[in-house]
Amino acid sequence: MATEQNDVELVDGDVVHAFARAALLATLLGAVAPIAIPIPFSPAPITLQVLFVFLAGLLLGPLWGTVSILLYLAAGAIGLPVFAGMAGGLGVLVGDSAGYLWSYPLAACLIGLFVHRGTDLRDPAEISTALVVVALVTATVLIYGMGVGYMAWLLELELWEAITVGALWFVPGELLKIAAAVAIVESGRIDTV
Amino acid sequence: MLTYEPGETVVHDLDPRSKLAVQIGFAATALAHTAPRALLGLSVVTAVVLALARVPLLRTLYAYRFALVILAVGPLVAAATLGPPWIDLEAGLATALASYRVLLILLVSAAYVRTTPVRESRAAIQRTIPGKPGQLLGIGVALVFRFLPVVQSDLRTIRDASAARLGTERSARERATTIGLLGLSRTFDRADRLSLALRARCFSWNPTLPALAFSRRDAPVLGIAVALLLTAFL
Structure with a gap:
């Protein structure tokens, strides 16, 4: 068996710290997939994955937040049961909900750039609520835009048909997740990297 | 739930990279075609893959039930029209064919999930990227x-x-x-x-990689993957 005989190149402490958090946030994102909370006036219960996509951008920033979501997608692609309904497999990443899944890393990156203005992280509890809300609403529009757009193309649906199937029912839940994400960062109980 | 299960099938013995290549080729050609003839061909490929990997069909369909709901509702929504004649069969059929190819892609990826342990996928990632x-x-x-x-x-x-x-x-x-x-x-x-x-534990950028090797059996599989990928451009 071939062996490598190079010097060991250690990973920097900061990188290890951020990486461990990104990996475990990706795990959390997969672990909440089966949790559904019923909400009034909507047939679709909310799932918490988008909430943790928001939190990835807010708490890990544009770089490690994106890495975290990419790890989640990679774990799902090789078959870990982390996607909705505890499914996994490369097929899901090109299937009907693929647009949503691929929008997650972009959304986390966008939120991170909006809120932290770069890779040096600021304490999100000190950032104005308005800015956080604007970032989260923009990210939600991005997620649904990509999700619905891809679904319309893949299944050869009219745009409004895709919106009916893939977005309309979920709007109340999204507002609620934005409220929850704001409450979590403003509690100040979670420190950034 | 769909997970890896140890087994003795041919697909279990393949290198994970060839299996990934087949999935990518299959998905590319399935996304490029919705004609009934193409779908028939893709169905045959899917059936062969599922048979070789001994994937239980019903359990796999159940594992993907969330996606199946959307794939079943899609054609209905596409067929429904506001105002007479209320049902547009042609639009419904187009979406039904498009949905069916997504189902095939999911089934082929299920064969990978069932026959590949995580450590092999990890090795494939680290050796490919x-x-x-x-x-x-x-x-x-x-x-x-x-x-x-x-x-x-x-x-x-x-x-x-x-x-x-x-x-x-x-x-x-x-x-x-x-x-x-x-x-x-x-x-x-x-x-x-x-x-x-x-x-x-000295977490480093250059640890010894997990072992992985292509065998002679992988050559035809890689050939099939390339062929599938090329049919996407037909």
Whole structure:
């Protein structure tokens, strides 16, 4: 068996710290997939994955937040049961909900750039609520835009048909997740990297 | 739930990289075609893959039930029109064919999931993606695999404790906030302990890679993958 005989190149402490958090946030994102909370006036219960996509951008920033979501997608692609309904497999990443899944890393990156203005992280509890809300609403529009757009193309649906199937029912839940994400960062109980 | 199961099939013995290549080729050609003849060909390929990997069809369909709901509702929504004649069969049929190819893609990827252990997928990632990104992705995926049951059990504890205190009677926003906040703080505590443990064990950019080798059996499979990929351009 071939062996490598190079010097060991250690990973920097900061990188290890951020990486461990990104990996475990990706795990959390997969672990909440089966949790559904019923909400009034909507047939679709909310799932918490988008909430943790928001939190990835807010708490890990544009770089490690994106890495975290990419790890989640990679774990799902090789078959870990982390996607909705505890499914996994490369097929899901090109299937009907693929647009949503691929929008997650972009959304986390966008939120991170909006809120932290770069890779040096600021304490999100000190950032104005308005800015956080604007970032989260923009990210939600991005997620649904990509999700619905891809679904319309893949299944050869009219745009409004895709919106009916893939977005309309979920709007109340999204507002609620934005409220929850704001409450979590403003509690100040979670420190950034 | 769809997971790896040890077995003796031909597909189990293949290198994970050839299996990934077949999936990519299959998905590319399925996304490019919706003609009934093309779908018939793709169905035959899917049937062969499922038979070789001994994938139980019904259990796999059940595992993908969430996607199946959308794939079943799509054609109905596409067929429904506002105003006479109320039903547009042609649009419904087009969406039904488009949905069917998605089902085939899901089934082919199920064969990979069932026959490939996580450690082999990890090795494939680290050997295919060069440099530091590949290392982080490979190790990250292994960590997700290792910690998934732990974090799931953390979440169960949080939800049980919350339910015992009538947390289920609270508003959905409060419930989401509680699960988010407690889940995140527990997970980050674990991450901080993990990072200390990783550094104590000399976490490095260039560890010895897990063993993986192409065998003679992989050659035809790689050929099929390339052929599938090329049919996407037909």
